[in-house]
Amino acid sequence: MPKTENQLLVIFGASGDLTARKLVPALYKLYKDDHLPEHFVVLGVARSFMTDEQFRNRVALESKYLDDSEAFIEAFSEKLFYEDLHKKYDVSYRELNERIQNLNTVYQCNNNFIFYLSTPPSLFEAIAKNLTAEGLNDERLGWKRLIVEKPFGYSLDTAKALNEGLHRYFKESQIYRIDHYLGKETVQNILVTRFANSVFEPLWNRDYIDHIEITNAESGGVESRGGYYDKSGALRDMFQSHLLQLVALIVMEPPLSADPEEIRNEKLKALKSLRMMTDPEVLERDTIRGQYLSSMIDGERVNGYREEEDVDPDSITETYAAVKFFVDNWRWADVPFYVRTAKRMPTKVTEVVIHFKSPHHQIFKNSNINKDNKLIIRIQPDEGILLKFGVKVPGQGFKVERGNLDFYYSGLGDSHIMEAYERLLLDAMQGDATLYARADEVEAAWRFTDPILNYWKSPKAKVYGYSAGVWGPEHANELIEGTHEWRNPGRNLADDPGYCVIDC
The missing domain is CATH 3.30.360.10 (Dihydrodipicolinate Reductase; domain 2)
Incomplete structure (x- = not known):
């Protein structure tokens, strides 16, 4: 089995249904089966105001998608954090970067970051641009990866435009276009x-x-x-x-x-x-x-x-x-x-x-x-x-x-x-x-x-x-x-x- 390095997962659109229904339950099962690295944390990012505790309650402690002992779920929930973007994704990510760097230091994530874009495709380029403005695409210290959800465009022209927009800020080797069918x-x-x-x-x-x-x-x-x-x-x-x-x-x-x-x-x-x-x-x-x-x-x-x-x-x-x-x-x-x-x-x-x-x-x-x-x-x-x-x-x-x-x-x-x-x-x-x-x-x-x-x-x-x-x-x-x-x-x-x- 390949080694899973210490890392931080940032989920954009974390207040949405996909995070609560699919992403957090999947991470929880990986945690149960001991697939997560020793130093691993999740930072949910969205436009809705929530505290860390409210986010943990919503996607873990009170979730109908997780079934196990309360103590086990509570231990997992301590890996979950939340950051509010104040109603817009296309804003300066200075505060977000400060939160990421703080979690990275405290939890020893070794500057390895995954950014999961669980948002409409119309926001992909704006999020990539704002991450880049804060140097969060730079791999000189640790790797950086970007996961994007379908649809990957609505036609050939829009798919090309979407790819070109992402390639302005991230290399193709950094971009992971997720198709859940291929995971079966x-x-x-x-x-x-x-x-x-x-x-x-x-x-x-x-x-x-x-x-x-x-x-x-x-x-x-x-x-x-x-x-x-x-x-x-x-x-x-x-x-x-x-x-x-x-x-x-x-x-x-x-x-x-x-x-x-x-x-x-x-x-x-x-x-x-x-x-x-x-x-x-x-x-x-x-x-x-x-x-x-x-x-x-x-x-x-x-x-x-x-x-x-x-x-x-x-x-x-x-x-x-x-x-x-x-x-x-x-x-x-x-x-x-x-x-x-x-x-x-x-x-x-x-x-x-x-x-x-x-x-x-x-x-x-x-x-x-x-x-x-x-x-x-x-x-x-x-x-x-x-x-x-x-x-x-x-x-x-x-x-x-x-x-x-x-x-x-x-x-x-x-x-x-x-x-x-x-x-x-x-x-x-x-x-x-x-x-x-x-x-x-x-x-x-x-x-x-x-x-x-x-x-x-x-x-x-x-x-x-x-x-x-x-x-x-x-x-x-x-x-x-x-x-x-x-x-x-x-x-x-x-x-x-x-x-x-x-x-x-």
Whole structure:
């Protein structure tokens, strides 16, 4: 395990929901599991007035997200402090710097500082500029790192402007763009499944793979995020960031080593190899956008998207997005990729499905089973891996049934699986940028996404309605070539009726 050096974590936007719901609970678990360095403190920074004691009560002592003995939580809370910025982020940070330097000296943090920007992106450059004005980007004494939350822009132009603004004050090596999806163990396991197993590595190409599908489904609606979501939509909110990162891990070539920059270099090449979709006919044929309508779910009426709080009643923002695309390189030539993301689906689930080609010579033609083998990598929930293959049914003849070979992370016994923010925060503390997006990766993802968004602005682009609680618009399966259809997963990984299970 890499050594975690003494350090100070400064959280901007510390009065917000993310700090109380995700960041402090993640730090608390790292504290419980003895992953924090001996000298470590957190300074919350925001525009709301709070004392240190009030901040500790809010995010730790009275938190519903921490569960343990009061004495243990109290000991952790003593590492938490708070500084008020007096209503504005774009002000002199002289007083803030004095507080940072005082905590650094008293708690022996060795001038190692992380600045976590849990704020709207519009404030990133101003905060970076004001930190720099106080010399808080200077690494001559101790390292300095900047963590920024998504969204990383709303288009290629805004992403470039955001990156250029940050690069005026911090080097790229200092900037960590956090994507909590990459912190999930099952996402990271895509690399291990591919590159550490001779069972799969030779098959991971166009010769053996028919097509690949990725589904990200949420059972809930936009809830309290209507104001943000109506300006964003499913393609910006999920596809451009989380799902294209998954695509990059599937598509990328083997890196020279497990070095963070080698992995990120290959992810960048993968994103650059996605075939650009600029032809209006292709965009019309190979993209689908939809919006959920009111429906009855479990005997209760749920709102349609246009009825949600802070949503324009005439909105055409998509809550369902499905895209078919290709990758222009030798490994993936002519292999279609199908990616969909949506709200108000029948269940909450994210998974990758690798569809292998059927054998060229079909011996058991009378079998009524769909004989293509599938490798399913479940990101959430019921995290695990499922391999579907044909097995002989006992008895005379050669009747073939589908069998499942499955592995579940829950079966690892006492092994603690870190939550995404735990893993990502610890990585940043240790200077490991493997699971963080680099500036050129972000821009490459936007370069692919922008033409789709621009086409969807045209009057020709349709928005299809779908009832809340179903798997999207009626014609969604028409996107997929041949006789294949979307795999509509259940909450449990092995959800087919009448299957044969061979446990790992």
